[in-house]
Amino acid sequence: MSQAITAENKSTKQRLYFIDIARSIAILLMLEGHFVHDSLALDLRDESNSIYYYWKFIRGFTSPVFLTVTGIVFTYLLLGNDQTAFWKNMRVRKGLKRVVELLFWGYLLQYYAFHVLQCIGVGILTIISIYGISRLIKVIPLWIYYAFAGVLLFTSYLYFGLLPEGHYWPSQAPAFVQNIFHGKHSLFPLTPHMGYTMFGAMIGVVLFNAKEKVKTPPFILSGFFIGFFLYVFSKKLLLAIGETSMLQGTNVYRMDWLFEKLGMVFMVLSILLALETYVLKIKKSNLFLKIGQSTLSIYIIHMIVLYGSLTGRGLTHYFHERLNAYQIVPYTLAFVVTFVVFANFLDQIRAALSFILIPLKKMTNRLFFLFD
Numbered sequence: 001m002s003q004a005i006t007a008e009n010k011s012t013k014q015r016l017y018f019i020d021i022a023r024s025i026a027i028l029l030m031l032e033g034h035f036v037h038d039s040l041a042l043d044l045r046d047e048s049n050s051i052y053y054y055w056k057f058i059r060g061f062t063s064p065v066f067l068t069v070t071g072i073v074f075t076y077l078l079l080g081n082d083q084t085a086f087w088k089n090m091r092v093r094k095g096l097k098r099v100v101e102l103l104f105w106g107y108l109l110q111y112y113a114f115h116v117l118q119c120i121g122v123g124i125l126t127i128i129s130i131y132g133i134s135r136l137i138k139v140i141p142l143w144i145y146y147a148f149a150g151v152l153l154f155t156s157y158l159y160f161g162l163l164p165e166g167h168y169w170p171s172q173a174p175a176f177v178q179n180i181f182h183g184k185h186s187l188f189p190l191t192p193h194m195g196y197t198m199f200g201a202m203i204g205v206v207l208f209n210a211k212e213k214v215k216t217p218p219f220i221l222s223g224f225f226i227g228f229f230l231y232v233f234s235k236k237l238l239l240a241i242g243e244t245s246m247l248q249g250t251n252v253y254r255m256d257w258l259f260e261k262l263g264m265v266f267m268v269l270s271i272l273l274a275l276e277t278y279v280l281k282i283k284k285s286n287l288f289l290k291i292g293q294s295t296l297s298i299y300i301i302h303m304i305v306l307y308g309s310l311t312g313r314g315l316t317h318y319f320h321e322r323l324n325a326y327q328i329v330p331y332t333l334a335f336v337v338t339f340v341v342f343a344n345f346l347d348q349i350r351a352a353l354s355f356i357l358i359p360l361k362k363m364t365n366r367l368f369f370l371f372d
Contacts, residue, residue: 023292071200123197227266
C-alpha cells in the first residue's frame with residue numbers, strides 16, 4: 001500500500017503521481033468517513049438531507065478506489081521485473097511478504113472479522129498467482145486474466161448478495177472461513193470486493209504496456225469515457241443482458257452498483273491523471289503525496305485511536321453516535337489533521353524506532369529470501 005509507482009525506460013524514470021494523489025484522497029476520505037460514521041448522532045442520518053446524502057454517496061467510493069489502486073500499483077511494479085524468472089522477481093517475494101504483513105495486521109486489529117487489509121492481502125496473492133499462471137500459459141494476454149477474475153468476482157454477488165439474512169457460506173465451515181466469503185463479520189469479503197483489485201491489476205497491465213501514451217489526451221479521455229459508460233449505463237446494459245434466454249431469471253442487474261463504482265474510479269483516476277499532466281506541478285517532497293504513501297501506517301494507528309483495537313478503548317467509547325451537527329465538523333477536522341501531522345513526522349518516528357524496525361525488517365526479509 002505504501003509503494004510508489006515508477007516507470008523506467010532507457011534513460012529516465014517517470015513517476016505517475018496521480019496514483020499517489022488517489023491514495024491520499026482515499027485515505028483522507030477513509031479517516032473522515034470512519035469518524036463521521038461512528039460519531040454522528042442517529043437523528044442526523046437523514047438521506048433527505050442533501051449534505052448527508054452526498055457525504056454518504058462520496059464515502060461509498062473510498063474502498064473501491066483503495067482496492068483498485070492497490071491492484072494498479074502492485075501489478076505495475078511486478079511487470080517492471082518481467083524479464084526475470086518468476087521466483088527471482090523481487091516484486092514476487094516482496095509481494096508475498098506484504099501478503100503476510102497485511103493478514104497479520106488485519107487479524108491483529110480485528111481478529112474476528114475479514115476486513116480491508118485481509119482483502120487486499122489475498123488480492124495481492126491472487127495477482128501473483130495469476131501472473132505466475134500467465135507465464136506458463138502465454139496464449140492469453142495478462143490483462144484478460146485479471147479482467148476475467150474481476151468479472152467472476154463481481155458475478156459472485158448474484159449468489160452471495162442474495163443469501164437470506166443469517167445464512168452464511170460455506171455453511172459448515174468455521175466462522176473465520178465464512179467471513180472470507182459471506183459470514184457474520186464479512187466487512188470486505190473477497191466476493192465481490194476483491195474484484196476491484198483484479199480490475200486494478202488489469203489497469204496496471206494497461207498502464208505498463210502503454211506507458212509512453214499514458215499522459216496523452218486519447219489515453220486520458222478513453223479512461224474517462226469508459227468510466228462514464230460504466231457509471232451511467234451499467235444497469236441498462238445488465239438488464240438487457242439479463243433478458244437473453246440463457247440468463248433469464250439470474251437477476252444480473254443486481255450487480256450494477258459494483259460496475260457503477262468501478263466506473264467512478266475510472267473517471268476519478270482519469271481526472272487526476274489529467275490534472276497531473278496539464279495543471280499540477282508536483283514535487284517529490286510533498287506532504288499530500290506522503291499521506292498516500294503511508295496508508296498502512298495511518299490505517300493501523302487510526303484503528304487503534306478510533307476503535308480501540310489492541311488497547312480496548314478508543315474515541316468510539318466517548319463519541320459513538322453522540323456528535324451533533326455543530327460538533328461533527330470541528331471534531332472530524334481535528335481527527336484528520338492529527339493524521340496529517342502524523343504522516344509529516346512519520347520518517348522521524350521510524351528513525352527513532354530504527355533500533356527495533358531495522359533488525360525486524362532484516363529478519364522478515366530473510367524469511368522471504370530478500371537480501372540487500
